Amino acid sequence: DTGVSQDPRHKITKRGQNVTFRCDPISEHNRLxxxxxxxxxxxxxxxxxxxxxQLEKSRLLSDRFSxxxxxxxxxxxxxxxxxxxxxxxxxxxxxxxxxxxxxxxxFGPGTRLTVL
Amino acid sequence: RKEVEQDPGPFNVPEGATxxxxxTYSNSASQSFFWYRxxxxxxxxxxxxxxxxxxxxxxFTAQLNRASQYISLLIRDSKLSDSATYxxxxxxxxxxxxxxxxGTGTQLKVEL
Numbered sequence: 001d002t003g004v005s006q007d008p009r010h011k012i013t014k015r016g017q018n019v020t021f022r023c024d025p026i027s028e029h030n031r032l033x034x035x036x037x038x039x040x041x042x043x044x045x046x047x048x049x050x051x052x053x054q055l056e057k058s059r060l061l062s063d064r065f066s067x068x069x070x071x072x073x074x075x076x077x078x079x080x081x082x083x084x085x086x087x088x089x090x091x092x093x094x095x096x097x098x099x100x101x102x103x104x105x106x107f108g109p110g111t112r113l114t115v116l
Numbered sequence: 117r118k119e120v121e122q123d124p125g126p127f128n129v130p131e132g133a134t135x136x137x138x139x140t141y142s143n144s145a146s147q148s149f150f151w152y153r154x155x156x157x158x159x160x161x162x163x164x165x166x167x168x169x170x171x172x173x174x175x176f177t178a179q180l181n182r183a184s185q186y187i188s189l190l191i192r193d194s195k196l197s198d199s200a201t202y203x204x205x206x207x208x209x210x211x212x213x214x215x216x217x218x219g220t221g222t223q224l225k226v227e228l
Contacts, residue, residue, distance in 0.1 A: 112157075
């Protein structure tokens with residue numbers, strides 16, 4: 001399968017713990033996006049990278065959240081001192097820009113986080 | 117006011133029916149427009165892009181009215197497999213990237 005992959009698919013943690021999620025984009029996709037989706041809502045933009053550079057962060061991304069894409073390939077999203085309000089599906093998407101590519105975003109299966 | 121507004125539904129229709137979804141967006145600077153489909157507890161998948169001239173893909177037709185900031189999706193001859201949530205998505209060019217803004221989604225249930 002050459003689509004976007006995310007790991008883990010499910011994570012249950014206790015309030016106050018730190019969690020880290022990983023996203024592997026489609027090969028050769030230079031842009032990578034993180035979104036968060038809660039029940040009954042559409043996904044909300046969190047941040048995005050072009051290659052290894054983080055170019056934009058949403059106001060939703062508090063100081064407890066940090067994302068990296070150190071080599072311009074996979075990305076990690078870390079949440080420190082988790083709160084119950086962090087419970088959501090965390091979605092990663094990737095796209096390719098340049099050389100006429102349309103920057104269509106393709107989503108991974110998501111990581112479902114439950115904070116107890 | 118939400119940036120992208122949709123009727124959440126659910127729309128319950130019989131198999132073979134034609135169903136239409138509407139969506140409005142607030143930012144006139146929006147660059148491009150899409151419909152994504154999301155099945156229960158799955159990731160969103162691109163259904164189709166939406167162009168000002170209107171575009172069709174099989175049983176699906178999408179329309180964009182920039183003056184009214186309005187997007188529509190028409191599904192003809194609906195199938196049981198069309199049951200899903202349909203997300204209206206607007207792309208606003210920002211910081212050199214493309215930030216997708218999603219509506220809350222419209223739930224469709226196609227019944228026998």
